[in-house]
Amino acid sequence: MNTLLPDGAVAAPVMGWRSALRPYRAELLAELRRAWRTPAFVLPSLLFPVLFYLLFGVLLGRGHAPVHLLATYCVFGAMAPALFGFGVQLALDREGGLLTLKRALPLPPAAPLLARLAMAVLFAVVVAALLIGAACAFGGVRLQVTQVLQLLAVAAFAAVPLGAIGLLIGSHVGGSAAPAVVNLVYLPLALLSGLWLPLSMLPKMFSTLAPLWPTWHLAQLALPVLGQPAHGSPPTHVLVLLAVTLVALLLARRRLRRVG
Amino acid sequence: MDPNVPSLARLQQVQVRYRDHTALQGVDLQVRAGQVLALLGRNGAGKSTAISVLLGLRRADAGHVELLGGDPQQRRHRVGLGVMLQSTSLPPMLQVDELVAQASACYPDPRPLPQVLELAGLRELARRRYGQLSGGQQRRVQFAIAICGRPRVLFLDEPTTGLDIQARQSMWQSIRQLVDEGCGVLLTTHYLEEAEALAQQVVVLEQGRVLADAPLAKLRLADRPRRIRCRSGLDATALLQWPGVQQVQRQGEYLQLMASPAEPVVARLLAADAQLQELEVQGAGLADAFLDLTREAA
Numbered sequence: 001m002n003t004l005l006p007d008g009a010v011a012a013p014v015m016g017w018r019s020a021l022r023p024y025r026a027e028l029l030a031e032l033r034r035a036w037r038t039p040a041f042v043l044p045s046l047l048f049p050v051l052f053y054l055l056f057g058v059l060l061g062r063g064h065a066p067v068h069l070l071a072t073y074c075v076f077g078a079m080a081p082a083l084f085g086f087g088v089q090l091a092l093d094r095e096g097g098l099l100t101l102k103r104a105l106p107l108p109p110a111a112p113l114l115a116r117l118a119m120a121v122l123f124a125v126v127v128a129a130l131l132i133g134a135a136c137a138f139g140g141v142r143l144q145v146t147q148v149l150q151l152l153a154v155a156a157f158a159a160v161p162l163g164a165i166g167l168l169i170g171s172h173v174g175g176s177a178a179p180a181v182v183n184l185v186y187l188p189l190a191l192l193s194g195l196w197l198p199l200s201m202l203p204k205m206f207s208t209l210a211p212l213w214p215t216w217h218l219a220q221l222a223l224p225v226l227g228q229p230a231h232g233s234p235p236t237h238v239l240v241l242l243a244v245t246l247v248a249l250l251l252a253r254r255r256l257r258r259v260g
Numbered sequence: 261m262d263p264n265v266p267s268l269a270r271l272q273q274v275q276v277r278y279r280d281h282t283a284l285q286g287v288d289l290q291v292r293a294g295q296v297l298a299l300l301g302r303n304g305a306g307k308s309t310a311i312s313v314l315l316g317l318r319r320a321d322a323g324h325v326e327l328l329g330g331d332p333q334q335r336r337h338r339v340g341l342g343v344m345l346q347s348t349s350l351p352p353m354l355q356v357d358e359l360v361a362q363a364s365a366c367y368p369d370p371r372p373l374p375q376v377l378e379l380a381g382l383r384e385l386a387r388r389r390y391g392q393l394s395g396g397q398q399r400r401v402q403f404a405i406a407i408c409g410r411p412r413v414l415f416l417d418e419p420t421t422g423l424d425i426q427a428r429q430s431m432w433q434s435i436r437q438l439v440d441e442g443c444g445v446l447l448t449t450h451y452l453e454e455a456e457a458l459a460q461q462v463v464v465l466e467q468g469r470v471l472a473d474a475p476l477a478k479l480r481l482a483d484r485p486r487r488i489r490c491r492s493g494l495d496a497t498a499l500l501q502w503p504g505v506q507q508v509q510r511q512g513e514y515l516q517l518m519a520s521p522a523e524p525v526v527a528r529l530l531a532a533d534a535q536l537q538e539l540e541v542q543g544a545g546l547a548d549a550f551l552d553l554t555r556e557a558a
Contacts, residue, residue, distance in 0.1 A: 026365030037353035096349030104315040106338040
């Protein structure tokens with residue numbers, strides 16, 4: 001029967017779909033391989049937050065600390081992969097000419113960005129899962145399945161605004177300066193947003209300034225999941241974070257258009 | 261050049277201004293199917309800017325830019341191009357075959373991977389990581405990425421820089437094969453012998469303007485003096501009086517003359533000195549033509 005019809009007549013729309021997705025899949029595969037073959041980036045990104053959590057949350061933590069810090073460390077864990085993955089890597093790709101090549105090739109402009117975002121999300125979720133495992137095993141934290149899923153969702157969402165901020169940094173600074181600038185953003189932001197230690201343990205001014213930092217808003221999404229007190233309402237935080245994402249993306253795009 | 265051959269990429273009166281200077285001032289050029297166009301010029305002459313505009317990486321401030329019948333900034337027009345930029349650091353931890361497959365995914369009907377690797381001379385290196393390759397091998401990977409999508413128009417920005425002679429020859433061979441299949445090529449190079457070996461058309465840029473746009477043969481042979489060299493005892497100062505002789509140098513037993521036209525001078529030399537040996541006549545190369553052109557402009 002099939003021989004009466006030209007093959008292409010039926011297959012064309014399906015092929016169109018598949019071939020449209022091919023560059024996206026190829027970029028993602030390349031990003032996965034890049035990460036897999038760079039253990040010096042992967043292992044610290046995954047293990048650093050867990051070790052920190054075990055130190056501050058479990059060993060030194062009192063009272064609610066293991067629960068409270070589990071929420072904030074899920075946000076902290078999303079920071080390094082998103083900021084470094086987007087910021088430093090973009091700066092290097094830009095300097096090395098890889099970004100120019102990708103812009104010249106008939107590659108959908110969103111493909112490399114989505115691939116990198118997928119990686120940042122993946123990292124954030126894996127770190128959060130490790131943290132949850134550590135909290136349950138060593139911190140005596142008990143969680144319901146819905147809480148675990150919600151926490152993973154917040155971690156995954158955290159990669160979006162953080163990735164956009166990374167993109168903004170990577171589009172403005174060179175490859176050699178990028179790690180320094182990212183660290184300059186990464187470490188203070190974690191502290192000022194109360195990710196390492198609860199803000200209640202820090203001077204009052206820290207709490208007053210906290211709403212300025214996107215990571216603080218992310219923490220306010222994670223804390224209620226574990227029944228911890230939080231400021232503001234989740235929809236407001238999500239809106240603020242989406243606004244930060246949008247502004248960072250627009251600024252990064254403007255910059256990349258000009259300097260390439 | 262036959263005006264019926266379709267134009268694949270074209271700049272018409274294109275101007276590009278940077279903040280502090282004008283990179284292109286009314287440039288016209290045209291890449292045609294089945295033809296290599298060599299874009300020559302000194303550093304800073306505007307070659308890379310011209311390529312950026314044709315690739316859609318930068319907008320022209322004035323003039324018309326066309327790639328495969330449309331605006332190069334639109335992806336659907338870029339589907340028919342292949343590109344090798346001057347310097348590109350690809351991820352060092354990815355393998356050669358992975359990098360080529362990744363680029364192939366951008367194209368609707370890519371060339372099969374083994375064929376690409378063969379054309380780029382990478383068959384034995386397919387499973388090697390990019391970071392482990394030599395500079396010349398990395399350049400070949402970039403060439404493979406440029407040709408993997410069966411491009412109708414190919415942009416090669418100094419493609420053979422860093423290649424040894426053998427690798428350069430085999431890349432030329434592959435480029436010729438693509439051109440035979442109907443591909444149009446825009447080539448920039450600092451090796452004029454490369455332009456001489458590959459190009460049919462030559463455009464010379466200088467300070468953002470087109471100094472010359474001509475078929476290679478015309479540019480090279482246009483009444484330029486030829487170099488005559490021989491072993492002879494004839495008196496150099498006397499030779500300088502001969503018609504057509506422009507320059508005479510004695511180097512030990514050897515005489516070197518620049519003459520135009522060269523043929524009568526050769527005949528007279530042979531007649532004047534029966535002992536004359538090791539006669540060589542060399543036509544002016546593209547290098548001489550290029551130097552003359554850019555010197556005139558300066």
